[in-house]
Amino acid sequence: MSQALSLLQTASVDDDAGAIVGCLAFVGPVVAPVLFLIGALVVVRRVLRARGESRPPLDAGTLLRLSLLGLTAAYWAASTGLMSGPGWMSASEYCNARGFPADRITTRTFPLSMRCGPGGELVPSWVNPMLVAGLTLASAALAAAALRAYLGLLSRARLHRDRSVSPFGRLGRR
Structure with a gap:
């Protein structure tokens, strides 16, 4: 017990950050699909509701939700x-258990890759395309949301200018 306490007392900030990243990566394959499904349902409901109203179906709020949906897809892919x-096993044990030679183990951060020997890719083939697609969707939707919000502000300013009315009252002479 005293060894465990001394180990906890000497843990650095890097260990804490690594533990947080490890926890997020561990729960990601379970939690991210649920978040993705909920986000997709919210976006579809919002677009369908806007069809019956006078507002555009892709307003800034919907585009922000779409951006979060892209980030969730990227998180799902990255955590998977x-x-x-190998997780708790050594990399050589893990490669041998999968039937690949463990003579040369290579890992890459982007694109995500872990190879056991010359032909044993352990990362699923759908992970990297989904990661890139999610990040692309998130950045494009965020840029479109900013543009939509800016254009909405411009149109409101023109409306007030054309009516000679400011948000604070009439601007004309008495």
Whole structure:
């Protein structure tokens, strides 16, 4: 017990950050699909509801939700790719258990890759395309949301200018 307490007392901030990243990667393959499904349902409901109203179906709020949906897809892919490695086993034991030679183990961060020998890729093939697609969707939707919000502000300013009314009252002479 005293050894465990002394180990906890000497843990550095890097260990804490590594533990947080490890926890997020561990729960990601389970939690991210649920978050993705909920986000997709919210976006589809919002677009369908806007069809019957006078507002555009892709307003800034919907585009922000779409951006979060892309980030969730990227998180799902990245956490699945990170958890496809050995985890608690040594890398050589893990490669041998999978039937690959463990003579040369290589890992890459982007694109996510872990190879056992010359032909034993452990990261699923769908992870990297989904990661890139999710990040692309997130950045494009965020840029479109910012543009939509800016254009909405411009149109409101023109509306007030054309009516000679400011948000604070009439601007004309008495």
